[in-house]
Amino acid sequence: xxxxxxxxxxxxxxxxxxxxxxxxxxxxxxxxxxxxxxxxxxxxxxxxxxxxxxxxxxxxxxxxxxxxxxxxxxxxxxxxxxxxxxxxxxxxxxxxxxxxxxxxxxxxxxxxxxxxxxxxxxxxxxxxxxxxxxxxxxxxxxxxxxxxxxxxxxxxxxxxxxxxxxxxxxxxxxxxxxxxxxxxxxxxxxxxxxxxxxxxxxxxxxxxxxxxxxxxxxxxxxxxxxxxxxxxxxxxxxxxxxxxxxxxxxxxxxxxxxxxxxxxxxxxxxxxxxxxxxxxxxxxxxxxxxxxxxxxxxxxxxxxxxxxxxxxxxxxxxxxxxxxxxxxxxxxxxxxxxxxxxxxxxxxxxxxxxxxxxxxxxxxxxxxxxxxxxxxxxxxxxxxxxxxxxxxxxxxxxxxxxxxxxxxxxxxxxxxxxxxxxxxxxxxxxxxxxxxxxxxxxxxxxxxxxxxxxxxxxxxxxxxxxxxxxxxxxxxxxxxxxxxxxxxxxxxxxxxxxxxxxxxxxxxxxxxxxxxxxxxxxxxxxxxxxxxxxxxxxxxxxxxxxxxxxxxxxxxxxxxxxxxxxxxxxxxxxxxxxxxxxxxxxxxxxxxxxxxxxxxxxxxxxxxxxxxxxxxxxxxxxxxxxxxxxxxxxxxxxxxxxxxxxxxxxxxxxxxxxxxxxxxxxxxxxxxxxxxxxxxxxxxxxxxxxxxxxxxxxxxxxxxxxxxxxxxxxxxxxxxxxxxxxxxxxxxxxxxxxxxxxxxxxxxxxxxxxxxxxxxxxxxxxxxxxxxxxxxxxxxxxxxxxxxxxxxxxxxxxxxxxxx
Numbered sequence: 001x002x003x004x005x006x007x008x009x010x011x012x013x014x015x016x017x018x019x020x021x022x023x024x025x026x027x028x029x030x031x032x033x034x035x036x037x038x039x040x041x042x043x044x045x046x047x048x049x050x051x052x053x054x055x056x057x058x059x060x061x062x063x064x065x066x067x068x069x070x071x072x073x074x075x076x077x078x079x080x081x082x083x084x085x086x087x088x089x090x091x092x093x094x095x096x097x098x099x100x101x102x103x104x105x106x107x108x109x110x111x112x113x114x115x116x117x118x119x120x121x122x123x124x125x126x127x128x129x130x131x132x133x134x135x136x137x138x139x140x141x142x143x144x145x146x147x148x149x150x151x152x153x154x155x156x157x158x159x160x161x162x163x164x165x166x167x168x169x170x171x172x173x174x175x176x177x178x179x180x181x182x183x184x185x186x187x188x189x190x191x192x193x194x195x196x197x198x199x200x201x202x203x204x205x206x207x208x209x210x211x212x213x214x215x216x217x218x219x220x221x222x223x224x225x226x227x228x229x230x231x232x233x234x235x236x237x238x239x240x241x242x243x244x245x246x247x248x249x250x251x252x253x254x255x256x257x258x259x260x261x262x263x264x265x266x267x268x269x270x271x272x273x274x275x276x277x278x279x280x281x282x283x284x285x286x287x288x289x290x291x292x293x294x295x296x297x298x299x300x301x302x303x304x305x306x307x308x309x310x311x312x313x314x315x316x317x318x319x320x321x322x323x324x325x326x327x328x329x330x331x332x333x334x335x336x337x338x339x340x341x342x343x344x345x346x347x348x349x350x351x352x353x354x355x356x357x358x359x360x361x362x363x364x365x366x367x368x369x370x371x372x373x374x375x376x377x378x379x380x381x382x383x384x385x386x387x388x389x390x391x392x393x394x395x396x397x398x399x400x401x402x403x404x405x406x407x408x409x410x411x412x413x414x415x416x417x418x419x420x421x422x423x424x425x426x427x428x429x430x431x432x433x434x435x436x437x438x439x440x441x442x443x444x445x446x447x448x449x450x451x452x453x454x455x456x457x458x459x460x461x462x463x464x465x466x467x468x469x470x471x472x473x474x475x476x477x478x479x480x481x482x483x484x485x486x487x488x489x490x491x492x493x494x495x496x497x498x499x500x501x502x503x504x505x506x507x508x509x510x511x512x513x514x515x516x517x518x519x520x521x522x523x524x525x526x527x528x529x530x531x532x533x534x535x536x537x538x539x540x541x542x543x544x545x546x547x548x549x550x551x552x553x554x555x556x557x558x559x560x561x562x563x564x565x566x567x568x569x570x571x572x573x574x575x576x577x578x579x580x581x582x583x584x585x586x587x588x589x590x591x592x593x594x595x596x597x598x599x600x601x602x603x604x605x606x607x608x609x610x611x612x613x614x615x616x617x618x619x620x621x622x623x624x625x626x627x628x629x630x631x632x633x634x635x636x637x638x639x640x641x642x643x644x645x646x647x648x649x650x651x652x653x654x655x656x657x658x659x660x661x662x663x664x665x666x667x668x669x670x671x672x673x674x675x676x677x678x679x680x681x682x683x684x685x686x687x688x689x690x691x692x693x694x695x696x697x698x699x700x701x702x703x704x705x706x707x708x709x710x711x712x713x714x715x716x717x718x719x720x721x722x723x724x725x726x727x728x729x730x731x732x733x734x735x736x737x738x739x740x741x742x743x744x745x746x747x748x749x750x751x752x753x754x755x756x757x758x759x760x761x762x763x764x765x766x767x768x769x770x771x772x773x774x775x776x777x778x779x780x781x782x783x784x785x786x787x788x789x790x791x792x793x794x795x796x797x798x799x800x801x802x803x804x
Contacts, residue, residue, distance in 0.1 A: 057157050058177065060456065061166055061395045062341075062386045067586050070468070070532040070542030072160040072599040072636065074099075074652075078153055078181075082192065082801070083702075083749060084721050085765060087202070087224070089146035089176070094723040094745055096158055097654045097696035098636060099176075102730075102775050104789060105275040106144040106324040107353050107374065113160050113174035115632050115658040115692035116603065118143065119611040119732065120775070124624055125374070125405050125446050126480050126554030127573065127609060132163065132171035135178045136264060138330050138347040139169045141378050141403055145326055148268045151246040152206050152220025154181040160636075161601065162548035162580050164526040165456050165470025168345075168382040168399035172550045172578045172605075182262070183216035183252040184208045189804050190757070196797020199227040200242075214254040222246040229792060230276050233305050234315040234363050241272040258336035267327040274322040277361055277787035278314045279304040280776060283737035285784045286675030290424050293783040300419055302364055309790050310771045315363030318370070323354035328378075340387030351376040361779045361787040365414030366421070372409035372442070378402070396455040402448070407556075409442035411510060421509050421781055428505050437489025440510040442482070444556050449477045464534040472526040480554040483514040511561055518571050524549045528580075538588035550576035550609065555624050573624045574607040590641075597638040605630045610666075610732045627663040630689060632656065649701035656696070658689035669735035674782045687734045693725040693742065700747075707752070714754035717761075721747045730776040737786045743772035757803025762796070769794040 055066040059073050066075055074096050076086070086092045089111060093099045102120055103109035110118035110129075117131035123143075133140040150156075157177040164170035187209035194202040201224070208218035223245050228238035250264040282293045289295055297303060305313045328349035335342045353374040360366035384397025413421075417435035418428065428434045456470040486494040486506070494506050496513065528546035535541050552575035559567050584599040607626040634656035642648040660666070667673075668682040704717035726742040729735075746768050751761020774789040 058179075059157055059159050059166070060458075061343075061384060061397075062393070067538070067540065067588065067595075070466075070530050070540060070544070070584065070586075072582070072584055072597075072601075074158045074160075074638070076156045076158075078155065081150060081153060081156070082799075083719055083761075084747060085749075085763060087149050087222075092156065094721065094747070095652075095698050097652055097698050097723065097725070098160060098634075098656070099158055100691050101146060102691055103147060103275075104277060104775060104777070105322050105355060105357070106147040106270065107355065107372065109143045109146060110691075111143055111146050111176070112691055113158070114601065114603070114634060114654075115656055115689055116173035116605070119609060119624075120690040120730065124553070124555065124557050124611065125407055125444055126478065126556040127624060128169075128551050128553065130171060130173040130550050130576070132167055132169050132175040133178070134167070134175060135266075136180050136262075136330065137177075137332065137343075137345045137382070138328075138349070139167075139380055139401065140349065141169075141401070142326070142351050142376060144324055144351060144353065145268075147324065148270065148326065149222045149224055149244050149246050150178070151222050151248045151266060151268065152181050152204075152218070153178055155179045160599070161544065161582055162526070162528065162546040162578060164452075164472045164474075164546075164548050165454050165528055166395065168380065168397070168452070168454075169401060169450070170452065170472065170474055170524075170526060170548065170551070172548045172576060172580075180248065180250070180264070181206065181208070181218065181220070183218040183250050185210045185216045190801070191803075192759075192799060192801035194797055194799040196226075196763075196795055198229065198795060199225070200795065200797055201225050211251075216252045218248075218250045218252075220246075220248040228273060229312060230278060230790070231313050232276065232316055232320075233313055234317045237273055237320075239273045239276045239314070239316075239320055241274065243270060243272045245269045260334045262332045262334075263329070264332075265327070265329045268325070270322060270324040272322055273320050275789075276314050276316055276320060276358070277777065277789055278309050278312070279307060279361070280309045280773070280786045280788040281307075281737065283671060283735075283784045283786055285670045285782055286673055286678045287782060287784075288423075288675075291674075291783070293785045296420055296783060297362075297364075299424070300364060300416060302362065304362070309773075309788060312790060312793070316358040316361070317363050317365060318358035318360075318368055319356040320358065321354065321356040323352075325352040325354075326350070337385075338387065339389070340385055342385050343383070345380070345382045347378075347380045349376075349378040349380075351378075359411070359780060360420075361785060364416040364420065366417045367411060367780070368414035369410055369412035369439075371411075372407050372444075374405065374407040376403065376405045378404075392457065392459045394455065394457045397453075399450075399452045399454065401450040403446070405444070405446040405448070407442070407444040409440075409444065411440045411442075413438040413509065417509070420783075422505055426505065428502060433489060434502055434505055435509060438486065438494075438506050438510055439489075440484050440486045440512070442484045442558070444483075445481045446554070446556060447479045450551070451475050466532045468530040468532070470528045474524045474526065474549075474551075476520065476522055476524070476551045478520045478551075478554055480518050480556050481514075481516045482518075482556050482558060483516075484510075484512055484558055485514075486510045486512040511558075513558060513561075513566055515559075515568070515571060518554050520552045520554055520572055522552060522575065524551070524575065538592060540586040542582075542584045542586075544580070544582040544584075546578070546580040546582075548578040548580065550578070553609070553624065557623055560623055570623060570625065573609055574626045576609055577606045579604045593643060594641045595639070599636045600634070601636075602633045603631065604661075605632075608660075610663075625666075627660055627666070629662040630659065631661050632658040632689065632692070646705060647701070647703045651697065651699040653695070653697040653699075656692050656694060658692040660684050660687055660689065663687075666733050669731065669733045669737075670778050670782055670784060671736055682733065684733050688729045690729045690732055690734070693728045695742075696723070696725040698723045709752050712754055712758075714752055714758070716752050717750065719749045730773075731778065735778070737784075738776040738778065740773050740776055743770050743791075744768070745770055745772075751799075757801070759801040760798070762798050764794070764796045766792060766794045 226242040228241035330347035359370035422429035532542040700721040702719040731738040
């Protein structure tokens with residue numbers, strides 16, 4: 001969504017989040033509001049001006065007007081977040097067509113911008129995200145943060161394109177900057193409660209005020225709960241529920257006239273019954289018919305509870321859990337020094353992930369336990385200086401990052417595994433004891449250090465022309481260990497090679513392997529340059545070239561084997577090398593009532609990091625591989641119009657074309673895999689990259705009118721937000737079975753608000769009850785079973801908020 005649309009909605013969408021930032025009193029036709037100190041200007045004039053020019057962003061590490069920044073950037077304010085129900089990143093994607101979020105559980109999630117960032121599929125501890133998520137200038141290394149509720153948020157900035165010369169961590173696709181509401185020296189508070197169907201309940205509250213003349217504090221809380229949208233007939237539970245808690249506190253100390261210190265701490269916890277992927281369809285593979293899903297199910301007398309995924313039922317028999325706990329502390333020091341600002345940000349973050357999954361996606365006891373509990377500790381330190389002089393300004397900084405990850409995984413097979421996973425021609429398939437109790441215990445460790453020097457220089461060549469070169473020198477040092485110890489149901493170790501026929505069969509399902517001290521170390525140089533021209537007062541043109549990289553990594557999900565030989569050459573993954581070109585225009589018309597921002601981009605990536613699946617193994621092990629070359633190109637447009645303070649409309653759209661240009665040895669999709677004559681690999685050059693819709697659009701608006709309700713003057717309003725996206729691939733190697741059909745989501749809201757901060761509105765989300773999938777996936781064993789995450793059904797409810 002455009003920065004200007006956010007400004008246009010600031011006075012009219014959702015409840016006031018902070019009385020200190022309330023809009024002027026509501027006007028009536030008889031008494032138009034005037035501005036204190038300027039009787040010639042009405043409030044409509046002020047709101048129009050605010051819409052045009054007063055959105056302040058920190059995209060270049062200094063306060064600037066959004067329309068003056070030569071970067072494709074979207075800004076969403078707190079009132080729009082509240083009004084549209086966008087309380088996490090997944091919901092935010094409905095407002096921003098070039099932002100994509102995919103998740104099968106908090107660990108296996110990815111955030112992409114313009115289709116780039118992280119590969120779809122199983123998360124691998126040994127790689128990094130291409131989209132940086134920053135909360136109050138602290139880098140969040142785990143994308144699981146994106147599944148949590150926004151907590152006491154003031155503003156969210158989404159920057160599109162490489163940002164390595166401005167931000168601590170290198171980001172090849174873009175960055176999401178989340179700014180929390182700061183402590184205030186005026187006593188203020190805000191409370192909001194929402195209730196809806198599916199037993200939805202959400203409470204958000206904040207309180208801020210002075211502790212002394214130079215110390216202020218702020219506390220924020222958010223609680224969300226909702227019944228699950230999938231009914232498990234095996235357990236009687238409603239799964240894929242929501243159970244979120246978030247707490248945040250901050251203390252601001254004005255240590256002097258020119259020094260501020262902010263100490264902040266936060267804790268967020270999710271503990272839902274999640275995450276079930278349901279039966280979607282069966283697709284034919286090259287396997288013998290008696291080893292495909294329908295025959296295997298019939299052999300065990302099994303039938304899914306429904307073959308229509310939108311019946312929203314499953315029969316998963318293993319425990320489901322997705323306990324996701326994140327938190328940490330930070331200390332930010334800001335000092336006005338020598339005509340500029342010196343900023344230091346010191347932070348520690350932790351992440352505890354305690355899952356339980358049903359990885360056979362059926363009601364049969366094939367895989368009875370599948371979990372990868374993870375503990376991460378992260379330390380970051382950033383120091384930067386933003387200065388200016390006659391004719392130029394600059395930002396220079398140093399960044400350090402250390403991460404320690406320890407994952408302890410367990411997978412256990414059940415009594416139905418032998419008949420499901422072994423060939424019917426193998427007599428061992430008729431012996432449940434061969435695989436029953438077969439257990440792999442994995443131990444995965446990563447020590448990850450990254451350090452960087454970065455800087456950006458803006459030279460005002462003339463009053464209209466600015467050149468902005470940037471540079472980043474980066475060093476990465478990663479050391480990883482992987483161990484998978486496999487024992488049979490009697491506790492006997494399964495050897496890595498040799499042994500009995502029984503052990504060979506067990507090894508074909510869960511393969512013991514280990515490697516230690518695998519290291520990736522490298523220096524990398526990133527650079528960019530932007531030329532911008534102020535063609536007119538409200539017209540900014542810019543062109544950008546950026547050469548960037550995404551750090552190389554380690555395969556820490558285990559390595560595939562070919563003919564019993566571990567493919568150790570896949571232990572390391574090369575860095576992505578990115579060349580990015582962009583042209584943009586930021587324009588306003590009709591006395592700044594209309595905003596139209598355009599951008600065209602072309603991004604070439606060499607050694608693209610893709611998560612691929614080895615369909616030749618029954619465990620369908622996901623691992624990382626480098627595609628030699630991919631390309632993403634597109635055109636974006638952000639449009640908003642506000643003819644008066646009573647009406648605003650917006651439409652944001654993107655056409656994006658993402659393809660593998662060169663990937664000749666990719667894993668084959670399931671329809672080409674599994675047969676004795678099936679190719680070992682497939683050339684998927686020219687095929688779609690996963691997760692990218694060629695067309696994505698967000699559109700809507702809000703109208704309001706002055707009314708009196710119960711003797712109180714206020715505004716009645718009606719808001720509409722809709723998003724449409726076309727078909728996209730949900731697999732690294734595009735399959736005819738895993739394309740997700742396009743869909744449209746329509747959200748409505750209507751309510752009444754006052755200047756005192758009271759806001760009462762009803763909301764309807766997915767009003768048309770669209771049937772859609774968030775993601776589709778192949779399942780272990782290449783049986784042809786396709787599972788998926790069904791999107792939320794129609795939901796409705798009411799929200800009441802007030803400030804004081």
